[in-house]
Every structure is written in C-alpha cells, then in structure tokens.
Amino acid sequence: MSGAKAEIEIIERYCKGCSICVEFCPTKVLAMDAFVVKVENADACIGCMQCELRCPDFAIKVHKL
Amino acid sequence: MSGAKAEIEIIERYCKGCSICVEFCPTKVLAMDAFVVKVENADACIGCMQCELRCPDFAIKVHKL
Amino acid sequence: MAKKVALMQGNEACAHGALYAGCNFFAGYPITPSTEVAEVMSVELPKIGGKFIQMEDEIGATAALIGAALTGAKALDSTSGPGMSLKQELLGYACIAEIPCVIVNVQRGGPSTGMPTGPSQSDMQQAMWGTHGDHAAIVLTPASCQEIYEETVRAFNLAEKYRMPVQIQLDEICAHMRERVEFAEPGELEVIDREAPSVPPEEYKPFDDTKGLVPPLAAFGSGYRYHVTGLNKAADGFPTTKAELVDAEERRQIDKVMLNQKDIQKNEEYLLDDAEVVLFAYGSTSRSARYAVNELRKEGVKAGMFRPLTMWPFPDERIAELADQAKAIVCPEMNLGQMVREVERVAKGNCTVAHIGRVDGEPINPGQIIDKVKEVL
Amino acid sequence: MAKKVALMQGNEACAHGALYAGCNFFAGYPITPSTEVAEVMSVELPKIGGKFIQMEDEIGATAALIGAALTGAKALDSTSGPGMSLKQELLGYACIAEIPCVIVNVQRGGPSTGMPTGPSQSDMQQAMWGTHGDHAAIVLTPASCQEIYEETVRAFNLAEKYRMPVQIQLDEICAHMRERVEFAEPGELEVIDREAPSVPPEEYKPFDDTKGLVPPLAAFGSGYRYHVTGLNKAADGFPTTKAELVDAEERRQIDKVMLNQKDIQKNEEYLLDDAEVVLFAYGSTSRSARYAVNELRKEGVKAGMFRPLTMWPFPDERIAELADQAKAIVCPEMNLGQMVREVERVAKGNCTVAHIGRVDGEPINPGQIIDKVKEVL
Amino acid sequence: MAYDYEKSIRPGKLPHIWCPGCGHGIVMKGLIRAMDSCELDRDNTAVVSGIGCASRLPGYLDTCTLHTAHGRAAAFATGVKMAKPEMNVIVVGGDGDGTAIGGNHFIHACRRNIDMTYLVMNNSIYGMTGGQFSPCTPTGAKASTTVYGNPDPTFDIAKLAIGAGATFVARGTAFHATQIDKLIAEGIKHKGLAVIEILDDCPTTYGRRNKFRSVIDMMKRLKEIAVPVAAAAKMTPEQLEGKVLTGVLHKEERPEYTEQYAQVIQRAQGA
C-alpha cells in the first residue's frame, strides 16, 4: 500500500535538471536521472508542495491524493 | 562723534537692488536709492557683517573700524 | 461666426494644433527654447481631461509618451537639442515597436549646450540618423505659426496612420516669433485616428502585415492582450532571431514609409516653373529665401523656391527633377551643411549645388542669399 | 626575441591596443556584444595602476570618461547601439569642449534592442549625426583583430592630436571572432600624447587658436586653472553669445578635422588600378568583399576594393576619382543603405552606385556580392 | 492541488529561456499566484519590464505586456498608468535594470507614489550580459568586471526606495517561495507605489564565480540569511550581522499620484 499523500507529475520537457526539487524535498521523493528529475520514492511524498513551489521551470505538479 | 563700528563700502556696479541688506540690517543703516543701495545712517552700524554676508552680489564690504 | 484667432508663438501654435488633433497626453522635460509647448499643454490638457506629466528627464518623458500611446492616447513631447539627443534610444524603440507619437524638437545652437537661445537648423540629419539601427523617419518642418498649427495636426495624423513616431523640427525663430493664428473649426482639418484591430482578441497579432504595411494597433486595456518589445519580433509580437522574420520586420517598417511617400510628402513650390536657380529652404530660413526670390525676380533673376514641409523621407524624386531643370540649387541653412548633402546626393552632379551656412546664432538674411545666388549663377 | 602573440577576439584586441596607446582609464556600462572590451580593461588596468569604473549607465560612463580625460588620462569607453544612442548628448559635449577620448561601438542589430547578438553595420550614419548640432567626427572601421589592435592605437593618437572624441565602429563579427594578434613592441607603433600648453598658467586660454587649429589642453591639477563648458565660448573658455566668436568656434572645430584630412584619412585599396567595378566595403563585410574580388578576378571581372579605415571624415576626394574611373561602385553593408548615400553624393552620377543590404543578423557572404557585381555590370 | 499556472501563461511559451536553477522562474510563479489572488483582470493589467534576464518575464504572461528598454520600465509604466489609471500596472525587472541604469526612474516612481507595483528580482548581478557586477553585488564579490573583488558598495534597495518616498516596501527571497505571492499581493493591493524586492539567484554568472558549487548552495544561503522582520525585532545586532530582513519593511499612506492629478483636472475644469 502506498503511503503517498500526493502524486508527482513531471513535465520532462520543461525540466532543466537544476535539482532544486530534489534537494528541498523533505522526504527525498525525487532524484536526478541524468539531466531530468524523476520520482524515485513516490510513497514517501507527504504532499508538502515544496517541489512544485520552488521548481523554477513549471516542471513539477503535485496532485494531492 | 560717529558711533559707527564699521565703514560700509558699496560697489554700485555690482548691486542689483534686491534690498536684502536693507531689510536685514538690524540697525537700519542702509536704504534703497532707486535701484541701488546707499548708506543712510552710517553711524548706526554695529559692524555685525549681516549685510555683507547676505548680499548675493558681492556688492557690500564691511570694513570694521 | 468669426473664427477664433490669436497672436501666438510658434510653440503655442504647436500645442494648440496638437489639441486640435486630439492630443490628450503630454510628457516632457523643460528645455529652452521649447518650454512654451509644455506650458500650454500643462494648462490646456487638464481642462479636457487629458494628462500632462513632467517627467524626471527626457528619457523618462519619451518612455511615458510611449507607454501612454499604447493605451490609445495621442501623445506629444517637446524638447530641444540636448533633450533630443537623450531621446534617441527610445525614439528607436518607438520605431521598432511601431508606436504612434509626436515629438517636437525646437532647434537651438549646438552641439551640447551650445547657444540655448540662438536659432539653428543643425539637428536635421540627427532627425533621421540620431538613433542606432535602420529605421524610417517622418520629419516635418513648418515655417509660420499658422503652418505649425496645421502641420502639428498633420504630424499626429501621420503618426496614427503609419503607427510610428513623427518629429516636428522647428527652429528657435519659428518657435518664438508671434503671428496671428486662426484656429480651425471642428471638422475643418482632417483628423486621423489609428486603426484598431478588426479581428477578435484571440486572433490579434500586433505586427501582422498580411492586411497591409501598417498593422492595426490595439490599445492596452481594450480587451486585447499582446506583447510589445524592442527586440526584433515575429508578427505575433514575440522575439525572434530567425533571419527571414527579422528581415521582413526591418524592411516592412521602412517600406511603410518609403512606399507611401506620395501620401507623406508635402512641400511648397514657389515660382519654380521657369526657375534657373532653386532655393531649397525650410523653416524660418525659407522666409528669408522667399524674400530673396522676390527681390531676385525684381532684378530679372529666374529664382524660385522649393520648400519641403516633409523633410524626411527626403523628396528625392522632385529634387532630382529640379536638378535637371535648374542651373543651381542653393541651400541656405542655419547649420554647416546638412540637408544640402541630400540635395547633392540626389542632384547627381546635374546642377551646381551650393550651401549658405550660418551657425552664429543669427538668422540667414535675404541679402546673404541674394549674394550667393548671384555668385553661383 | 619572438613577439608576444595570442589568439584573441576583436574586442580583446581593442582593449590591448588601448593599453598599448597608453590608455589608463576606462569607464563603461556593460552591453552585448561589447562587454569583453570592458572585461579585459577591468583586469588589465589596475595592474598598471590605471582605473576601471563601471558606471550606473552609459551617460554616466561618458561623463566619467570626459572628467577623467580632463585630468590628463587617456580614456576609453565601449558600448553598443542602445548605449551609443544614450551617449549622444555627451559625445556632443566632448566635441564642443574638445576632449580627447575614445569610444568603441560594437554594432548589433537595431534599432532599439533589436537583435543584440546579431552583427550589423547600421550605426554608421549615427556615428556622424547622432548628436545634435554641427560638429566633426572621426570614425574608424577596422576589419581584423590585428587591425583592431592597431587602429585602436591610432584612435587614441587622433583623439590626442586633434583633441576630440574618436569613435571606433566595430561590427559584432569583427568584435567576436578570434584571430592571432601580434602585440607591438614598445616604440614599434607611434603613440601620440596631447600637446600641453607652453604658456604659463596666467596666460593659458584653453581654446586659443592663435597657434593652430588645435589648442593645447592642460590637465586639471597640473597648475592650470581654467574653465570648461558645453556652451559656445570665447578662446578663454568662458561662454559667449557674440556671433563672430560663436562662428569662429564652430568653424574651427570642424576645420581642425576637415583641413587635416590627409593626416586622418586611411584606407586600403585592393586591385583598384584597373578596376571597372569597385567594392566599397568596411568592417567584416570587407572580408567578404575581398573574397569576392578574388573570385571575380578569377572570372576575368576587373573588380577591386576600396576599404576605408577612416570612415568619417568621409573620403570624398578618392571616391570621386573612383567614380570617374569605374563603371560601378557596389557597397555591401549590413544595413539598409547608409554609407552608400555618401558614395552616391560624392559619385555625382559619374558611375552606377549599387547597394547590397542585409539586416537579418547574417553576414553578407561573398556569393551575394559576386551576384550583385554581375548584375550591375 | 497542483497550482494552475498555465492559464496565466501564453500558450507555447514554455520552457522559458532562463538557465537551470535561475530563480527568476520561482519569482514568476509567485507573481502569477499574487495576480490571481488579487483577481486582477488580465485585460486591464499591464506588466512592464526593461531589459535583462528578469525583464524577459512579461513575455510569458497572458496579459498586456511591455518589454521596453534597459532601465526605463518604471517610466514607460508611469505613462501607461497616467494615461489609463484604471489599469493595474506591475513593473518587473532585475537589480541592474532597476537600480543601475534605471535608478532615476525608480526613485521618481517612488517619489510620485503612483499606484504601481515594482517587483525587483535581485540576483546581485547582470545576468543577461554575462555577469558584470551590479549596484547590488556584494562588496568583495567576484564578477566578470571585478576579478579582484568588487570595490563598490551595495545598494540597499529597500532603504533607497524608502529614502525616495516609496509607501510600501517589502523583501522576500526565491527560497521562501510561499511568501513571494503574499508580499506581491500586498503590494498590488497597496494604493501607491509598492516595491517588492525578491532576493534571487543567478547560478550561471554569479554562482560559479563566487564559489557556490551549485544553485542549491545559493538557495541555502538565501534560507540562512533571511530573517523575518518580526523575528529580527527580538534579535541583537550581533545576531543580525550578515542577515537580511524579510517581510513588509515599510508601509505608510500618502496621496496617490493619479488621484492627485484627477484633482488637477477638477481644478482646471472648475476654473
């Protein structure tokens, strides 16, 4: 059973790989995959929206579950 | 006997007749003569230098006696 | 009912002409010998609900002018040489972003502060070339107070019609002399307003030239949301570096003037039919020239005058014809040789081209012109 | 010992040329594509005890430039179109107050912001006419990195010798391409310093022309106390509105350039002896033109090139001769027709004058030139 | 729910031109949220900028947008607002654009107290031209024209704005993303000139030269130096050393300029 409080949508075309979202996710949900971010630990997401808020590139959307 | 503490020199060529010196002389030594200032009451001069200081036109010199 | 008449300065006539043309915004920064334009506007505009703003400097004034014009205002700015030099960057902005507005430059002695109270015609080449980059210019040069009134109306019309900045270049003499001016009745003079878009907002492209060389301009706040930039751009207004789009933009902005020269050109021809010597003169100098023509005719010299009211685009075609016809073209100008260069360029060696220059703060008097004409003939 | 050589950009070469010429002051404001000039100066100047200051804007930069030059400094400023437009007022100040200084303008697409990263030659008329009022201009147009290095030295020499601002007009291609540059040894290139007054301070008049067209300039802080102003002035430097004095000042400031054209002019003539078609080309475009000349010669076309290194004052005399000699003069320029107007003016209809214009951010390539030459012949 | 930024962004304009990690995107999001929360009518809102990376922002927003000349945004905006006071006018731009070449228009907009919101995206550098120092670059820092360390003192934008007469001044950071929209919204609602400075980052031209290994380090620094005004009130000068206050720094009421001008019109018409 997933503990995720939210689903993370990544718009790869927009992501420039700055890794801000990775760094400031409190539960380390995200990780870098070469130049683009990926969801590595979806279950851990607490839906805090920090990644969406701070992504400079409109590349992450947090859909609360 | 003169009570003047100073002698007033007026450089007529410089005086533009603004009458600042006349107004702010505490003892009313000066007066306007048409467009140019003149010494009207030399004896009253207390040598306070106000007229020289405030004349915008370098037209008055106060020579202390 | 008798028409309203008044004795007024050229600068005042300019302001009243602007008001007739529907000017409802003025932004400027005071400078001799142009201040009366601003002063009249500061009094008159609020009376009709228009806006007058004195900005912190000339650059700010031109910026505000353009900002206001984008909201749909008919906007005027006046200045003199030093201010005109400062405005050059934003004049270029108004060219490339295609913003209708009118700037009056009252020429005084220069360069730099020069002789602020002396008349001059030495910003005539600057009017065309002052800003960097290729662009077209429309520059008017009226010569009497009545004409300044009327040409200011025309300046607004051209600005609105061709969606671009129009300059009126006065000289200090025209600007400060007083003559009787007849105010035009409503409807008496043509007043043109810019074309608004006919397409719905979703389809609007601010630089779309498919319907003609001058794309319609929507006002900010009228329901059209679009982008304006001083970068080269595509029809939709967004920046591009694509060679073909940049090329198309740059050329169209010049074409809209050069291909409409017939409509933009205006000049007066005085006794040119049989003229052997043509005086090419404008602004206050043209008044000396007319005086000289009359005197010369009395002496049997076949003199005439060509007087451009539209100086830029330069009347190449007509001057070329006159160069073919005449023995000489003499150009009196209160400068050291500016418009005479254009006459030379166009004359192609087909006639003598001579210049009478004066930059000492004194007007060129008829006698000087008469002497020169006799010298070249 | 082998000479110091390096691969460097035109902009870098310009900075190093300035240093060779003795430049010890730089004031500027960053703008693409000129920033490397400032960047090199910011690194190199403090090493030799010189001063680099980045001012709040381009106007401030030119002001600081002039202020520094008055203390005796050799001062450089670099910019591009929008900045050049902003500098126009103070460029006029440097003209009328006769301040030696050098301004580099790296031309990019315009007007306004235009295409900041695209090459252009569309500020060439602005270089002459950008500021209001009559004045003379010296404008250099080198075409390779080595030449930029050397012409920058010459620019300083002319500025110092004629006591006036000198402009170097580069285009983005010349400014940003990298070539090998040989640094000159000390003494190898001539370096001119301005003439200091020979009279004692009491007798010094900063605009006294009794000894020649260029009055000596004392440095502030060197024991000479005098007045500098942008107003028209008498020989003693104090403002005047006396017609004869104003006239004398204005004309002398132009004469000092126009009567010394021999010394100021510089150009390259390539295969002109028997040329039937002359390419008039400058800056990076001249490199395409040379390529085209070589190709055309291979095909038997008698082509040659006239390449001005001094663009202003314009080489009227030589172009007039070439117009007599050739069938056509073809002017490739990255603009929509600027220097070609001067060629037309001077050619007086004696030969065909054609223009190749390009403003899309792409260079004019040799093929275009070859085609045009064939078309006009 | 995921925030719907798209409805405010012009179709097809993303991805934007800013570099990876550039804070300008974070600020733009804050601006969009603020405009939404103030329910600005996009047909009647003008967003005006000068030139610079930050000044590219308006191109993305689906409203009336005006990308002007370097440093002149406030003056263009003043023209828009004066001519049509019913429009909402927002100026955006970089620290260089606003406080170097644009300094004069900035202080005069503050003086006039014209009803506009001025958003400064302060990344302490001229990003677009490749990293020359700006008036907001810290003294001692490295830039392409200060390789020996910047000798220039730094503007305190808030202090400057207050000195010039601004009636609302606030400061946030790109790290404190949730605060950005609140500050801007409060500025938009304020009647008069509101200055909102957001401390931002330019990893490309500032970060690398100044030993930030990545934008993450830059963000962490923003996190560390920021102290909300309320918290600062309880701190000692020593504790505040090296810190920067955030939140609403100044607020006062003064007559708004276009309203003052409306009275001029009344007087003119009454006469």
Added chain:
Amino acid sequence: MAYDYEKSIRPGKLPHIWCPGCGHGIVMKGLIRAMDSCELDRDNTAVVSGIGCASRLPGYLDTCTLHTAHGRAAAFATGVKMAKPEMNVIVVGGDGDGTAIGGNHFIHACRRNIDMTYLVMNNSIYGMTGGQFSPCTPTGAKASTTVYGNPDPTFDIAKLAIGAGATFVARGTAFHATQIDKLIAEGIKHKGLAVIEILDDCPTTYGRRNKFRSVIDMMKRLKEIAVPVAAAAKMTPEQLEGKVLTGVLHKEERPEYTEQYAQVIQRAQGA
C-alpha cells in the same frame, strides 16, 4: 574685516548673471569661505556643475572648473576624482539638475561614497528655463507647468541621499548665511560623499508666482521654517510641523571609493 572674496573670483567676472535677490550668490560666498577655511589648493580643486542658474557658479571661481551637461555633474566629477584622487572635487548645482535629470548619478555617487562634496542649491524650481516645477517644488505650489497647483510630491533630498548611502548629509538655508560655509567645510573635510543642501530662493520664477511679494518674504520664510537639529530634538511633532531641520543631519564612516579602488590595484599588482 570685509571678507576677501575677490581673490577666489576670476577677474572681470562680476557682476554675475543671477537675478536681483537670487540666493545663489549667497551660497557662492559661503562656498568660497568654506574652500578658504579648508585651505584647498586651487590648482588641485575641481568645481563641477551641470546646467541651470545654480550651475553657472563654477565660471566665477578661480580654480579648475567644469560646467557640464544638465544633470551629469556628479558623473563627470566621479571621472575626475577616480582619475586623480588627489584632487578636491566639489559638485554644485540646482535641485532640478541634481534630483530630476541628475537623480541617478546623485544616488550612485552617494552609494559609492566617493570623496566629493555635493552642494545642492535648492530653490524649489527650474530657474533657468523660466520656472517649471522641480522634484523639490512643494506640493500645491504654482509653477509655469503647474498653474493649478503642483500635484507632485517633493523629494526630501537629505532622506534620499541617506537612503542611497551618503555618509555625510547637512542642510542650511540662504538666510542662515553664517552657517553655510561651516556646513560645506565640514562636508569637504568628511572622507566620502558629503551632500550639503542649501535652501535657496528664486524670486524671479518662484517667488512671484507663489505670492511672495519680494525676495525679503522668501528670506523670512527660510528664517521661519529652519530649526537646527539640536533644537528640534527638544520639540514636539506639532511644533515641528512645517519646519525643516538644519545642520548636520547624518554622518557615518564607510570606506571611501577611491581608497577601495587603490586596494583593487594592490590586489591586481600583488597577483
């Protein structure tokens, strides 16, 4: 004894061009006394101005004088001082020149804290061009472009200077003539940028329009509104209503710009 102004004035230059009663002459005398009291070497002193009536001042002084373009004096002066830091540099000019068109150079000179003295002769109007309002014209006042009363708020020059970082700010009036030289002298001695504002009068273009019967009335007003800072400290806000503080308003120590740049040179040469 009568003060010997002549030795500082260029022979044959008096009478000056200013109108009867214009305060600029009073300020010029104060400047001369200040320069004397600081024993400035006239060969090594540059007095720099822009354009305006006030800016005509340098032409009278027998020193190195530079009459530049409208608003640009501070930037020209910065070039002089940077290139030759051993020179004493004094900028003089009007309120219009300094705070309208010259505002940007003014605030940046303050920011840099370059060792110059900036003397503003604030007559609240553009005198030379015939009396248009300046950023220092009181709200409501009449000028040739505000016949219905000035809608513009007024700059507080001192506040602006402090906001921009000036390290010495003082204010005097043309009426308080004895104080003028003291304030200027203190400014000259201060290491860094010193701003001295002298409230001045323009009877010709300001006085008449604003119901001052003569320059005397204008001088009396200056006398009335001025309150020395020390005295003001003991006054209530009500008492201070409509008053203007005079004396040294602000003084702090910060590194001076040309000295900072000397360190850049050292670092460059050490490297």
Added chain:
Amino acid sequence: MAERYEIRFSGAGGQGLITAGIILAEAASIVEGKYAVQSQSYGPEARGGASKSEVIISDGPIDYPKATVVDACLAMTQVAADKYANGIKPGGLLLLDDDFVKNVPEGDFRVVKIPIMRIAKEDVGREIVANVVALGAMIALTDVVARDSGETAVLAKVPEAFLDLNKKAYSLGFEKVKEAMEQ
C-alpha cells in the same frame, strides 16, 4: 504706411518691452487684421541683461520675420541706444527715455525724447507701466496702428484691476510725445 514697417523696442530685461511688442502686434494683426510678426531676443539671464522686441507690420504676408533696418526704434537705456541706433533706416525714428539716454546717438533719423520711466512713475504712479507709456508714444509717432486699436489691444492684455492704470499710461504716452513733438 510702407509695405513692411519695422519697429524695435529695446532696453533692459524686466522693462516689459516684449509685452509692448506683443500688444502692438496684436493691435495690428488681431484688432486691425493686418499682418504682423513679433519676435525678441534674449540672453541667458532670466532678468537684467539687454532685451529687445521687434514687430513687423505689413498689409501682406511677411516673409523674413526678423527686423532688417527698422523704421522706428525705442531705446529705454543708454546701452540699447548705443547698440541699436545704427540699425535705423535713413529718415527713421529713434524714441528715447531722456532720463536714461544721456548721450543721444547721431544719425540720419529723427530723435524724440520723453522721460518714459518718470511719466510712468510720477504721472501714472507705477513704474511697471512704462512699457505701455512707451507703446502709446510709439503709436502716436508712427501711426502704424490707430490710437484706438492700440488701446483695445492694451486693455485686452491686462487684468481687470489694472485697466485704468494702463489706459492712463497709454494716453499719457500718446499725449506726452505729441507735446514733445510740438516743442
């Protein structure tokens, strides 16, 4: 009246000479419907310094808008008289304030002297109307516009409160000069 009639008012800044020129031009062009051009020259000083105002009046359009050699010249100061006397047409007219112009310039022109300033101060009571006194005198002397037209123009220019003052000044100028001529 000649086809083109030129009048110069010269003196010092602040004496209202520009206004005098304007009123004359209004009398000619607005009141009488002739052609007129008024112009002036001024120095960098806002007040003081030399001042001159010129009016050209004609029945037809006026080309060159500046004075060439004037038909009539007013000189309120010695400086003005010295500077402008030789710009008067042969047979022209020089009107001067004889309290201020002590050295009367010589030349081929008629000289008429009245104490303009003194008339304004003593007879009218306000120095400020000296220009209107001068204007009255000038019109009386030159007949370039009708006496009434001049008065209409003067009164159209001044505020209500000063109507009488100016009317008086104008009349006095007109009459005093007539007296002077008769002497």
Added chain:
Amino acid sequence: MAERYEIRFSGAGGQGLITAGIILAEAASIVEGKYAVQSQSYGPEARGGASKSEVIISDGPIDYPKATVVDACLAMTQVAADKYANGIKPGGLLLLDDDFVKNVPEGDFRVVKIPIMRIAKEDVGREIVANVVALGAMIALTDVVARDSGETAVLAKVPEAFLDLNKKAYSLGFEKVKEAMEQ
C-alpha cells in the same frame, strides 16, 4: 590540406564547443603559425539553447571569416545534426555523438560516430571534458593540425590541476575515433 579548411563544432550551450573551437584555432595559428579564425554564434539564452563554433584554417590570410560550407562538422546533439548536416561540403565529414544523434542525417559526406559524452564520462571520468574528446577526434579525422599541436594547445588552455584529465580526454578522442574508422 585545402587552402581554406572549415570546421564546425555544434551542439548545445554549455558543452564547451566554443572552447574546442578556440583551442583548435590556437593550435593552428599560435602553435603552428598558420592562419585561423574562430567564430561562434549564440542566442539570447545564457545557457542551454543551440551553440556553434566555427574554425577556418588556411595557409594564407583568411578573408571571409564565417564558414561557407564546412569541410568537417561535429554534432553533439540531434538538433545540431539536423540543422547543420546540409552545410557540409560534398565529400566532407560529419562526426557525431551516437548516443545523442539517433537519426543520422544523410548526404554526400562521411559519417563517423563515437559516443563522445560517454567517453568523457566513463573513460575519462568527467563529462566536462567531452569537448576535448571531440577535439581530439576531430583532429584525428581531419589532420588539420598535428596531433602534438592540438595537445599543446589543449594543455596551454587548462588549469594545472586538470592537465592530466584533459590530456587523457584528448588522447582518447584521438584514439577512439581511429578505432571507429578502422571498424
């Protein structure tokens, strides 16, 4: 080598292609004393976006400083390959990173593929030296300068600490491409 030899390095901003061009131009003009011009074009973006750098090498002075049709072209990205392939001379050369360029453009040129980025990352250990790998490969393929000259130029450009890394990258580029050609 032809009189005028043109090489283009194309890819994305930040890949160091401009530096590669500069090093090649230095190898030719400073190390070998030939003539060389290097130029580049760039967009408004500070990073990202397309990037290209061109070098022209010749035994004599170079007139036109921009590439006409190039003799050899490097493409590090698909976008670059698509955009620039048709600017290659007939019989010319296209070197590409086959991890990134999946659709190999067709034309009258020889195509050489090596995984440049991967070599840099995996074999050298730092992606940042991909440009030097590419440079080595390009020199190996074109012989436009001697192998040693290229190395000298590379080493003159990089900081002490990175000498070995770059030396390795250069050699690997040189050798891997030789291998690829032999296959």
